[in-house]
Amino acid sequence: MIHYNPETRTFSLNGRSSQYTMQVDYNERLVHISWGPRPKDADETAVLSGNNRFMAAGFTSFEFQGSKDELLAYGDTTMHEVALKIAFPDLPASLTEAETLHTPIRDVRLRYKSHEIVMDAQPGLLPLHGLPTQNNEPRETLRIQLQDPTQPLTVTLCYRLTPEHDIFERWIELYNSGDSALFVEQCSFASLHLPSRTTEITSIHGSWAAEFTQQRQIIPVGTFALGHRSVQTGHSSNPFFMANRPGQAWEESGLVYFGTLAFSGAWQIAFDHQHSGDVRVLGGYNPFDFELVLAPKETHVTPAFVCGVCENGWGGASRRLHRFARERVLPETPTRPVLYNSWEATYFDLNADGQMALARKAAAMGVELFVVDDGWFGGRRTDFAGLGDWWVSSDVFPEGLQPLIDEVHQLGMQFGLWFEPEMVNPDSDLYRQHPDWVLHFPGRPRTEARFQLVLDFGREEVVDYIFTAIDTILSQHDIDFIKWDMNRNVTEPGSVAGKAIWRAHVAGVYQLMDKLRQKHSKLSIQSCSGGGGRIDLGMLARTDQVWTSDNTDALDRIRIQEGFSLAYPARAMESWVTHEKNHQTGRIAELSTRFDVAMRGALGIGSNLNELDAAELKDYARHIAFYKKIRHVVQEGDLYRLARLEEDGTTAVCYVLSDGSEAVYSVAVKDHVLGFYRSPMPLHGLVSHAIYTITDIDAYEVARLTGYELMVQGIPGDAIGTAGYSRTLYLKAAG
Numbered sequence: 001m002i003h004y005n006p007e008t009r010t011f012s013l014n015g016r017s018s019q020y021t022m023q024v025d026y027n028e029r030l031v032h033i034s035w036g037p038r039p040k041d042a043d044e045t046a047v048l049s050g051n052n053r054f055m056a057a058g059f060t061s062f063e064f065q066g067s068k069d070e071l072l073a074y075g076d077t078t079m080h081e082v083a084l085k086i087a088f089p090d091l092p093a094s095l096t097e098a099e100t101l102h103t104p105i106r107d108v109r110l111r112y113k114s115h116e117i118v119m120d121a122q123p124g125l126l127p128l129h130g131l132p133t134q135n136n137e138p139r140e141t142l143r144i145q146l147q148d149p150t151q152p153l154t155v156t157l158c159y160r161l162t163p164e165h166d167i168f169e170r171w172i173e174l175y176n177s178g179d180s181a182l183f184v185e186q187c188s189f190a191s192l193h194l195p196s197r198t199t200e201i202t203s204i205h206g207s208w209a210a211e212f213t214q215q216r217q218i219i220p221v222g223t224f225a226l227g228h229r230s231v232q233t234g235h236s237s238n239p240f241f242m243a244n245r246p247g248q249a250w251e252e253s254g255l256v257y258f259g260t261l262a263f264s265g266a267w268q269i270a271f272d273h274q275h276s277g278d279v280r281v282l283g284g285y286n287p288f289d290f291e292l293v294l295a296p297k298e299t300h301v302t303p304a305f306v307c308g309v310c311e312n313g314w315g316g317a318s319r320r321l322h323r324f325a326r327e328r329v330l331p332e333t334p335t336r337p338v339l340y341n342s343w344e345a346t347y348f349d350l351n352a353d354g355q356m357a358l359a360r361k362a363a364a365m366g367v368e369l370f371v372v373d374d375g376w377f378g379g380r381r382t383d384f385a386g387l388g389d390w391w392v393s394s395d396v397f398p399e400g401l402q403p404l405i406d407e408v409h410q411l412g413m414q415f416g417l418w419f420e421p422e423m424v425n426p427d428s429d430l431y432r433q434h435p436d437w438v439l440h441f442p443g444r445p446r447t448e449a450r451f452q453l454v455l456d457f458g459r460e461e462v463v464d465y466i467f468t469a470i471d472t473i474l475s476q477h478d479i480d481f482i483k484w485d486m487n488r489n490v491t492e493p494g495s496v497a498g499k500a501i502w503r504a505h506v507a508g509v510y511q512l513m514d515k516l517r518q519k520h521s522k523l524s525i526q527s528c529s530g531g532g533g534r535i536d537l538g539m540l541a542r543t544d545q546v547w548t549s550d551n552t553d554a555l556d557r558i559r560i561q562e563g564f565s566l567a568y569p570a571r572a573m574e575s576w577v578t579h580e581k582n583h584q585t586g587r588i589a590e591l592s593t594r595f596d597v598a599m600r601g602a603l604g605i606g607s608n609l610n611e612l613d614a615a616e617l618k619d620y621a622r623h624i625a626f627y628k629k630i631r632h633v634v635q636e637g638d639l640y641r642l643a644r645l646e647e648d649g650t651t652a653v654c655y656v657l658s659d660g661s662e663a664v665y666s667v668a669v670k671d672h673v674l675g676f677y678r679s680p681m682p683l684h685g686l687v688s689h690a691i692y693t694i695t696d697i698d699a700y701e702v703a704r705l706t707g708y709e710l711m712v713q714g715i716p717g718d719a720i721g722t723a724g725y726s727r728t729l730y731l732k733a734a735g
């Protein structure tokens with residue numbers, strides 16, 4: 001519930017177990033008061049006086065502002081990191097000529113003007129595809145208007161509360177009420193104030209094939225920034241953090257703050273840790289090469305910074321984010337189908353008969369969605385050529401795609417197709433016709449990566465062209481799914497949109513996805529950027545699943561998937577079983593290990609089925625059947641990380657349906673040091689008095705135990721062996 005108390009002029013956003021409060025002070029500034037757990041006995045009407053200045057005004061001549069501005073803007077007395085910086089070109093008419101030299105004015109003073117509580121206001125770049133999410137209940141949104149006393153600027157601070165998850169989305173709306181353009185030089189979606197010394201930060205970094213590497217460190221006094229400077233979210237860092245006071249949070253206990261951006265372009269989350277212990281977090285557009293020109297009477301609405309707090313440790317914070325993403329972000333679809341993707345089977349060496357043969361084998365083992373990857377179009381016989389020429393290649397499919405699609409459908413599977421819409425190879429018809437349609441600076445080299453250049457989505461005609469190209473394929477064929485790939489970072493970002501290209505590109509991608517989904521209502525989309533380079537809540541709002549990593553080595557995936565699970569739900573995490581000898585690492589892993597790890601998300605198969613003998617094909621089918629039995633728990637259940645890799649090389653997780661009636665337990669050992677033993681790991685989230693039957697892949701009963709026993713002592717005899725040991729068990733409560 002959102003409350004306003006007119007006597008104290010305090011705003012309270014009450015979640016199920018948390019509160020967030022701020023106040024309009026005597027200077028009409030909106031100042032932050034608190035954010036954290038709500039005392040258990042406090043009711044909705046509990047009032048805060050708001051008298052929490054951290055320093056008397058004028059206490060020293062080096063620090064002038066003793067309260068925490070809710071939105072940190074450059075101007076007034078600010079001298080630290082800011083969320084908003086604007087240059088105002090216009091001067092008051094009364095100024096002397098000498099004073100006109102003091103320009104442009106960079107002084108944003110935000111003073112309270114009004115507020116309203118509305119239902120379901122929407123942040124910027126929200127999905128326009130119109131598809132429902134699992135929960136569409138309207139939510140309260142607090143909108144507080146702040147105005148500069150002399151400049152033509154109104155900033156509306158927006159807070160949309162999802163009380164059941166103690167999460168709110170924050171964004172700002174900038175309105176230029178004047179007659180000249182305003183130049184926004186820095187713009188976060190929100191600034192957050194964490195309680196003093198909340199300095200232990202968990203974040204994710206990585207690279208191609210090594211996505212979702214976790215790091216946890218105590219930030220020193222100073223500024224620490226996570227970010228990516230390209231037109232996609234990036235492998236190098238993911239727009240997500242958790243924060244706690246050092247030594248005061250663990251996997252299942254302790255107060256943890258978290259935040260993540262619903263934006264898939266150049267982003268930054270900066271932590272400003274001050275000598276005083278104050279920790280401020282600024283999340284939004286990356287300030288590097290940033291420009292936003294706000295035309296007269298124009299409003300800019302930023303995307304959302306999704307934030308929350310949880311008293312149940314890092315695990316609790318992850319579960320909040322998972323539920324939020326499942327219920328409020330991802331388009332509502334049935335559980336994700338078992339997918340087959342032929343990329344690692346054939347790479348560019350694909351042909352109609354070969355795909356047909358793979359499809360038959362895939363269907364026979366229980367696959368539900370057959371995806372043709374790169375190489376089906378234009379002159380794309382290698383990665384040197386063809387990107388941009390989105391028509392079916394008669395070299396590969398002499399009779400077109402339709403016979404294969406028909407066969408796939410007759411086999412009872414959905415059909416999916418790969419695209420990389422934002423790119424072009426110089427060796428393509430598209431580039432030969434429109435060499436000016438790519439990002440570049442005039443007269444300067446155009447750096448190719450994977451032999452490709454990035455299309456200039458600052459040009460409307462380019463976005464329109466790509467829409468027509470994909471729409472034509474989707475309209476001519478019965479296609480259920482597209483894999484949307486993106487395989488390079490941006491360099492030389494010269495565009496007709498100027499510096500606005502950083503935002504324009506993202507808007508173009510979102511627009512394309514939304515329009516395609518709107519027009520082709522049964523279409524699903526998978527986001528891929530050379531693996532996990534484009535995963536964030538903005539992307540999850542318009543896709544159904546994401547490709548986690550090109551690294552399909554099961555032992556490496558244990559680590560990658562654990563990192564993914566910090567922020568994103570298993571339902572969206574596509575994970576494949578591939579060849580016995582992994583193509584990326586050359587490591588050999590048992591089939592059961594490969595399945596046990598891949599079954600932790602949305603299962604896919606990427607092996608060359610032609611290389612498997614009858615017994616192996618049967619074994620694949622056996623695992624797929626098991627996955628289908630447990631997948632509703634994996635995809636819809638709450639995830640508990642029972643053992644984390646950093647502890648001793650083992651991960652164990654359980655997924656539990658919200659009523660505790662069913663659970664899946666999965667253990668996988670990445671590294672094991674001989675002579676080290678560990679006790680079974682207690683489970684979480686079960687019903688103490690319920691009796692659970694625990695069965696394995698062959699429905700063999702491993703044990704029958706109460707929830708209490710399982711949550712106190714774990715699964716007895718769960719001997720955890722050497723590297724590569726794994727197992728998956730299904731738990732069902734009686735009755």
Ligand code: DGJ
Pocket residue numbers: 343373374418485487528529530531547549550
């Ligand atoms: C990169 C993707 O991550 C792979 O899965 C595959 O689709 C290739 N691109 C195709 O070029």
